[in-house]
Amino acid sequence: MGRASAHPGAALGCLTVADTVDGAALTAWVQEFARLVHEQRDALTELDAAIGDADHGTNLDRGLAAAVSALDTEAPADPAAVLKAVATTLIRTVGGASGPLYGTFFLRASSALGEGDGAALAVAMRAGLEGVAARGKAEPGDKTMLDALGPACDALDEALTANRPLDEALRAAAEGAARGRDATVPMVARKGRASYLGERSAGHQDPGATSATMLMEAAATALAGRG
């Protein structure tokens, strides 16, 4: 939970990332997220078929395509405006559980986004995570996207606190997300549609945790690539 302000900036000795997390970088992040989800759309939908209603990939893909095209059209320069545009578009086009949840993630991230450096990004992501938790009333271990977002934010914070460069920190975040995603497999769902299955939900990977891992993967690829 360490606020990002605990580490005042990127360390000397590595590239400063202060000017990398700008609007263009965030746009690249969302584009990469959209690309990954599009590529894995059917796989996401299939995960959702096993313990849900077979629409997670379709819904997110539709929403992220809309977000990318909104960013194309509006092309906001301000980083917070990028995240806000994404939030609004997702809320408008996704529906279901993941629409409000990812929408809230980006909305809160947008509001919390300060200076465009790695620390600000971590603050924003943590705010997004907390928004998701508040909106969905889920807790860690409920077998939801939170179970990927939580470890990702923790790893990010930890790496930045340890003054590791943003590249590495985002890679750690993505790895944290992936670990969290994998950890959802044995869980019995308590929130979302999978909770209706009771014990039968165990043994399946949560689709939302899977897409959330893509979100973090995308950050590692798109943002750190600029670091």
Place this chain on the structure above:
Amino acid sequence: MGRASAHPGAALGCLTVADTVDGAALTAWVQEFARLVHEQRDALTELDAAIGDADHGTNLDRGLAAAVSALDTEAPADPAAVLKAVATTLIRTVGGASGPLYGTFFLRASSALGEGDGAALAVAMRAGLEGVAARGKAEPGDKTMLDALGPACDALDEALTANRPLDEALRAAAEGAARGRDATVPMVARKGRASYLGERSAGHQDPGATSATMLMEAAATALAGRG
């Protein structure tokens, strides 16, 4: 079309059948018909599935079981009464095309049945055939039960005219029916449900011609066995 009266009775030199075609014999015929249809029920239904509505075996089996049990209960001694009871039961319980058709067959046969000898049986069968033709307005070659009943009656008449014993005549009738049944395979149906298929009805054996062949087989087995 030779009326059975064209040959005045069973020939000398073989067992006389004058007293064989009595109520009990006709009951045995219907029982044997019922047995064959029951045994082949699914096969009949499958033939009907290919060019009809998959109920011929079920319907006939239901009706004949009812006829057999009606004969058990009423046990009419009079041969015409046996055929009439069968007719009424089939009309009451079969439905579809084959209910009225087989019902009419037995009804007309009952009315036409004279003295209980082979000739009388041939007259009755011919009358039944004509009843089916009148009720169904079908002609030879339309791919219906008529295509089995017609050759069967012709063969029966011919054999009896040639003074062959009833055993042999009924065997010839059954063989005639079987030839007629087989000849329905290449036909394009013009009557009944199979006609809706147009050219697609060709290449399939007509279910009604198949059950009509069982009717004739049953006669050969049940009646001639007594000859």
Place this chain on the structure above:
Amino acid sequence: MKKLINDPANVVAEALRGIAAAHPELRVDHAQRVVFRDDAPVRGKVGLVSGGGSGHEPMHAGFVGPGMLDAACAGEVFTSPVPDQVVAATRGVDGGAGVLHVVKNYTGDVMNFEMAAELMAAESGTEVVAVVTDDDVAVQDSLYTAGRRGVGVTILVEKIAGAAAEQGLPLTGVAEVARRVNGNGRSMGVALTSCTVPAAGRPTFDLPEDQMEIGIGIHGEPGRRRVPLAPAREIAEMLVEPVLADLDFTGGDGVIAFVNGMGGTPLLELYLMYAEVAAILEKAGIGIARNLVGSYMTSLEMAGCSVTLLKADDELLRLWDAPVRTPALRWGA
């Protein structure tokens, strides 16, 4: 075979128990398997009797009630009722003004209704007129064949003739209206899957995942031809085009357009199909005066649909709009 049934042999009898339990406004003769409106016979009114094989629900029992049928005979699945049933129904609805039989043109239905009429004629003074529906353009008509099947138009006949009877028309008038509806109506259907007759236990036909049957009836019989699965837009063309080719639908007071589901097709898809049909008709300059979209004449769980068009006139529209109060069609009452 996956069905909500007990013994395949008892499906019809047990469903009739459910109909009786669900609809106190109907009276069910379980021995004869006839469903009556509970005030039948209605004195002085022409009685309307229909019936046919079961497996087409809501047709026909779902159309029994004021403004439509007085009685419906339920045969075994896909098997026309027997004459006794028709006789019982006819007797039960004879209010002194005669009885109209609405019969779909299938050999079995026609013969069983005919035999019933013969029995009635022999034993009673009830005047019976039969109207045989034969609207399916998938079937080539000819003097030498069984003729066209009665499909979707049957329901329009039952509604419109039912209204005519309710309004007091005499038997000849009701029969004339019924024949007019049949004469001005045409249908065509498509199946995406087969159905399974309970007693048969498996699908009547096999249809590969990428094929459909065009020109099907309502008994699971295969259609005229098997073609590759196509988008709804093209399917709508395949259904509407032969209907329009068979009868000139222009120049009346618009058509009643009826998109019917075969039992296993979701309403979502039926509405989508209706949009396609409406677009085709608009392009053809044919106005839609009324419509009906839903699964009204089904073929068990078959996926697919049929399109029926009825060239209407003022009188037919007025009768269509008249109150009806049945389990499956209800308005104005």
Place this chain on the structure above:
Amino acid sequence: MKKLINDPANVVAEALRGIAAAHPELRVDHAQRVVFRDDAPVRGKVGLVSGGGSGHEPMHAGFVGPGMLDAACAGEVFTSPVPDQVVAATRGVDGGAGVLHVVKNYTGDVMNFEMAAELMAAESGTEVVAVVTDDDVAVQDSLYTAGRRGVGVTILVEKIAGAAAEQGLPLTGVAEVARRVNGNGRSMGVALTSCTVPAAGRPTFDLPEDQMEIGIGIHGEPGRRRVPLAPAREIAEMLVEPVLADLDFTGGDGVIAFVNGMGGTPLLELYLMYAEVAAILEKAGIGIARNLVGSYMTSLEMAGCSVTLLKADDELLRLWDAPVRTPALRWGA
């Protein structure tokens, strides 16, 4: 995948075109995918808005009209509508007496309706109250879970609260009635087959020929357990027993018994199931005051059914009987 569709991505938009074409008494906002009764907003009347994923037709658009909903929002297939849709619907039905949201308890539905209500609260004076339905006894309820799903009772809520609104009850009264219906209603469902989400292109789950899923919802999600296929009589027991175990249904003015088809189950089977349900209730000493049998809340082409029981009182029965005039439910009008 065998469906009467064009592009899987356009199913909802195209079906809405069909709904608009088929029902001139409804007004469809195609941009927002909201179906309104055409005289909305009705001045002085509480507005009723519902909505949810598509693929459940006739729910919800088929329940729009006098005596029931004022508007329905159509989400993507099995995907709750987005807040904008709910906002548009709410605005469009606000006749000055406030608006009731009828929301089925699914995470997505609840959150999207919530966000819409937050937006409305921020920008306008429209009073919005949400009633969340959660009647599915297949789901174990707990403080720590998403809770029970809203299923069959939703339609009873829409009908009964719709009548209350039509009769002029204020928002608090309409909401109270809606909550009472939800509180007194319980449901349980079974699937014999899966459904196929158009965009997914293949069945959501595989179910062997001799198995069924007990305790399913309406989105093709698997159920609580997979058991061998059983006769209708036993299936009825499996559905009714947990419903009766969850609430005491004796002692009221009888129940409203609702046997709902999941989309691919023929009406013949639903009536048969209704007979079984009625027999069980009779044995349990529970009177059936009203009933509804049909495919009203579907799950695309899924085969199966659900049973909903509502413990009714005089007022609820009176509201149930009140006139309703919608595409899918209509009486007294």
